[in-house]
Amino acid sequence: MYWERTTPVARSPDMSPAMTVVVLPSVLLKALRTEVGAASWFAALGEPLTDGDRTDAATYADVLDVVPIDSWPEAEAFLKSSLSLSWWEREEEVRRALLARAQDRYPERALWTSLTELTTETGDLVHGKAATSAARAGNAAAASIHVAAGAAAQAVYQLAVARLAGETASLFESKFRLFAAGRWPLGVVDSKLILF
């Protein structure tokens, strides 16, 4: 059962209020699931940056420059030492606002269940992809694979929340594109995006 009659939200113009239907979140997230499955998770870590990477980086983080990171140990050292978390707080602020909008559009249980199932499914996929990338590099700490999987799954969750809120131009779209292109954005320091 993919449709249910409930609070009027996604209504076509020729429908009367009594005939209003709501598309359940799981249906709307189907396209995202396909994108997640097709993404090149962690496949380009340490590779030279492309113009596309730089464009997505600038759109995502509104930064003037991109600093490439070349190896897993370098990425781990940066993530452990960076106390600059204003970019994280900014994303959290955007996410909370989008989540509030999504909560207005969908029944709580359906929304929550869809997001939980999506992140569970994504978590398993990206964990495997991160492990493959780390094995190829040969110098990654085991815990860093979990960190990478957490970052990637969070990016998918953020994008899912944005799309469920009806937002199609959020910073989470360009963040996801970086991951989909095999990159891992590690954080922002002094108007520079640190990109693995």
Next chain:
Amino acid sequence: MTDIVIKTVEELKDAPEEYREAVSKLVISHAINELYGAQVFDEPAIAYAPTPYAKWLTCRVAMEEYGHHVRFKQLGVQMGLPEERMIPGAGKKPLSIFEFPLKNWEEFVAIKLLADLAEILQVEDLLHCTFHPLRNLARATMPEERFHAQFGEDFSAELVKTPDGKARLQAAVNEYWPYLPKFFGGSKSKNNEIFRKWKIKQRTNDEMREDFVKRATEVSAKYGLTLPELREAA
């Protein structure tokens, strides 16, 4: 003891009613407690984590805990249990530890160090379960539970490097430790008797609690931490 092995969810339909009820209770309990843990501790901890590394690691832990809930719930649904019985607020009272909202990073590290050890013991006891779908789920869950406990150890090792960090971690241990042995249920639990009768679980609640206290004492000592004396066993 009663010898019975149920290899599939389909076979469960022909199992004795007492067996089916016992398995259902366990699946419901795990589904609810995994969800409570993720909601009350793991997800809020992301905000307290001090670096991007710790934040994303905590994200992964939270997602895995939610994932455990999803997997136990899926098994319950396959068994014919209504989803409503496997989410909080459906009548089953949560463990008392879930009534205390997380206040800081050190509390989360203490919970991973000790509460996830309790979780490991619970899952270990299902590794030889006669209901194989539950046994297999326990086997799939175990590596992730071990990683969560290791997370607790790794960040404990970080915190105890400074006197202030160690004092804050010890304070968190002191606060949460008294609630943890209650995870294992009452000494004269009728449920546990039935679980063991059908070899769904292997050990008494008291045996598990005793093992937990021993292992928790050992792991705490590794980081120079002490456990406050317990006033009551269960």
